[in-house]
Amino acid sequence: MQQFLTTALTGLTQGMIYAAFALALVLIWRSTRIVNFAQAPMAMITVYIALVIIDAGYSYWLGFAAALLSGLLLGAVVERVAIRPVEDKPHINAVILTLGLFIVIHALAAVIFGSNYRSFPAPFGLSGFRVGDVNVALTGFSVFTILAVLAVMLLLVLLFRFTNVGLMMRASAFNQEVARLLGVRVTRMLTQGWALAAMVGSLSGLLIAGGNLVHPSYMDSVVVFGFVAAVLGGLDSPIGAVVGGLILGVSLSFVSGYIGSEVIALAALVILMVVLLLRPGGLFSHAPARRV
C-alpha cells in the first residue's frame, strides 16, 4: 500500500512537470506548426540565470521570478530573431532551426556557466509527511510543483477564455488570414505566444531543477517525455497536453516502481504506440471539421 501510494504521488508530481513542458510545446505548435526542439535548452539557460542569482546570495524566489521573466524575454527574442525570417518558408526549415538552436544554446551554457554539475536549491522540504506510521512520499516541494503547474494552467485558461488578447492569440493560431482581416496583429500575437510558451518551459525547468543537480543537458530527457505527452494529448490541445503529461508521469512511475527504471523509455514508447493506434490524432484531437 505504501509503495503504491508513493509511486502514484511521485508519478503525479513528475506528470505535472511533463504537463508543463508539453504545454509549452503545444502553445507553439498550434500557433506556428513548429515543434520547438530548443524548448529544453531555452528553459535550461533561464534556470542557470536563476542559479546565478541564488548563488549570489539573493532569495530563491528572486531567482525563480528572474527565470520566468527571462524565459518570457528569450521566447520573444527567439521568435523575432530566429523564427520570423523563416516563417514563410516550409515549416521544416524552422524545425531544423530549433534543432540548431538546441545545440547553440547548449554550447553557450557550457561556455558561460561551465559543464559541471551544480546543485540547485529547493524552497520547500524534500522529505515526506508522516501520517500515523505511514510515510507519504509527498514532499513540500512536490506539493509546490503540483500547485505551481495548476496555477499556471488556470492563468492560461483565464487568459485564453476571457481576455481579448487571449481571443486574438487563439484566432491567430487557428486562422491567420481571417484574423488579420479582422484587425488582429498576427505577428505580435505569435511573438507573445512564443514568450508565454518559453515561460511555461522555464517553469518546468525550475521544477525539475529544485533540489537536484543542474548541468547544460539536465533538461534533455524531458524533451522526449514532454513531446510524448504532447502527442498523446493531440499536439493541438492544451488540455490534452496536461492530461497526456499526467498519464505519462503516473504510468512511467508505476513502470519504474514495479518493473524497473531501466524500461522507462521503452514504456513511454509503448504507451505512445498504443494510444496512436487507437486514436491516431491523439486523445484530445478535434473531430475533423465539417466542410460546408
Added chain:
Amino acid sequence: MLDIRDLTAAYGPVTALDGVSFTAPEGKITAVLGANGAGKTSLLRTISGLLRPTKGTAYLAGKDLSRVPVERMSRLGLAHVPEGRGVITELTVEENLRLGGLGRSARAKPADLERIYTLFPKMADRRHKTAHVLSGGERQMLVIGRALLATPKVLLLDEPSLGLAPRIVAQIFDLLKSLVESDGLTIVLVEQNARSALSIADYGVVLNLGKLVVHDDAAVLAADDKLRHAYLGF
C-alpha cells in the same frame, strides 16, 4: 466610396488583375461577376492588401490603400469576408462575433452583440457552442454579422452563396439589401451566381481574364443577352 484605379496584380508570373478601374458608390451594392479565374477573388484580395498590387491603387473614401497593412484595414472601415473560410470553427459563435468588434473602426461605438442576435435569433441560442455546429447558411450569416460588428463603411463579400440552397441564398441577399438601406453600407459582392447577384445589385462589373469587360447599371447588364451568354452563363 471605393475607387479602384488601374489595379494590377500577379501571382508570380501569372497576371491576376490587369488594369481594372471602377467605382463602388456609397450606399450601393456593386456586383463583381465573371467566370472562374476571371480575377474576382484576386480583386478583393488586392483591395484588402492580402495581395499587393504591382500597379494602381484602391482608394477608400479618398485614402490610398496600397501601402496600408492588412491588419489596419478593418480600423479604416474596410471589412473583407473571404471565400468559404470566414468562420473560425474552433472558436464559439460569440467569440467569432467578439473578434469582429475588436477590430472596429477607430471612432465607432463598442460593438453591439445584441443587435446581431436579434438579426439572427438562431445564433443567440448557440452563442457558447463552437461555430462548427453551424450549417453553411448560418456560417455565412455569422461572418456577415461579425463583419458588421467591425462597423465597416465598405464590405467586401466573396461568394456568399457558394454551396448554399437557393432559399438560403435568397435570405442572405435580402439581409444584405436591408443592411444597405439601414446602415448605408457600401457592398462589393463577388458572385458566380450572376442572376441572383444582379437581382439585388445596383451596379455590376464584369471581369474576364483579369480585365474589366463592362461596368454598368445592374439592370442594363441583366438585360444584355449577348453579355449574359458570353460571360455570365444564364
